[in-house]
Amino acid sequence: MLHLTAGRVGGLFSRRAVVGLTNSGARMSSHHEVSDQVDMSQPMYWDRLDTPLPDRAWIDVLDSKDKSLKQKEKGPWTALSKEEKIALYRLKFNHTYPEMKKPSHEWKTVIGGMFIFFGITGLVVFWQGHYVYPPQPHTFGEEWQAKQIQRMLDMRVNPIEGFSAKWDYKNKQWK
């Protein structure tokens, strides 16, 4: 919608510039934009268990101390102390694997939310059973069901392993 008005106002050749202006205008005027938008055209950093090496290091703007450490890294690594190696790791990565895998309390929220929605659904289903369902078919009644079972036994439904196999025809009762 905004693009159309911009196109009409801006004219054919300056459309791209006007669209750019209108976009920033929209960003300034609306309250619903995300405050910091990630530039997806630049290499990104991520902490992922399945993709271990991201496109860029965690800290890429280095102060002079970090810069000198990075210079030292270009030499033999046996010259680095343990603290320096850990500092280099922390420059390159945000979380270690154990930190990434650290368990959280999210499962309680998930299970709790699940049960809440089960409960709401249960209420909805109960209301529905009372107010929405039509009356049951007459074939569900006790008398009809008894007559139905008798007819199935008379027809010898599944007499070997199934229904009629469980009926004792001599003594007229269930086995």
Added chain:
Amino acid sequence: MSLAKPAMRGLLGKRLRFHLPIAFALSLVAAAAFKYGVTEPRKQAYADFYKQYDATKEFNNMRDAGVFESVRPTGE
């Protein structure tokens, strides 16, 4: 710090050599269990039923119960 170099090759082969015999054995067990738990008892049940089966008697019982449309119960 010097850790042992991890296995770089033959991972699938190792997994198959471990899991395939188990898979075959479990499949055979499942088949045998089904054969001797289900099909053999079923065959026996059918054999026992038909050993003592009198078709005419059953027909007359069903007829007298009134489930047929082609023949009415005896005495109607």
